Amino acid sequence: APHIAEELWERLSNKKSIFLEKWPSYDAEIIQEKNVKIIIQINGKMRDIIEVEAGISEKEIEKLALSREKIQKWTDGEKPKKVIYIPERLVNLVM
Numbered sequence: 165a166p167h168i169a170e171e172l173w174e175r176l177s178n179k180k181s182i183f184l185e186k187w188p189s190y191d192a193e194i195i196q197e198k199n200v201k202i203i204i205q206i207n208g209k210m211r212d213i214i215e216v217e218a219g220i221s222e223k224e225i226e227k228l229a230l231s232r233e234k235i236q237k238w239t240d241g242e243k244p245k246k247v248i249y250i251p252e253r254l255v256n257l258v259m
Contacts, residue, residue: 203254204229206238222249229255 173182246258
């Protein structure tokens with residue numbers, strides 16, 4: 165494999181050996197997700213999944229979760245006793 169890599173590198177019009185080149189670097193901002201999927205649970209049971217932009221606040225997630233039609237079916241218009249939010253993963257509404 166190293167010999168084939170060297171041959172291909174030379175055919176791409178590179179003068180120096182591929183083994184003298186530096187490893188490519190990465191940009192951490194490029195690999196960050198802009199949107200995340202958040203699981204909505206009621207009393208620990210998954211009821212819905214929503215896709216929101218990354219970095220959304222806990223209050224916004226709670227509002228969004230309670231406004232979903234699927235969730236309203238399970239909450240009957242009641243406010244949750246407790247909201248457990250794991251950032252960019254899930255929100256659990258304890259009824």
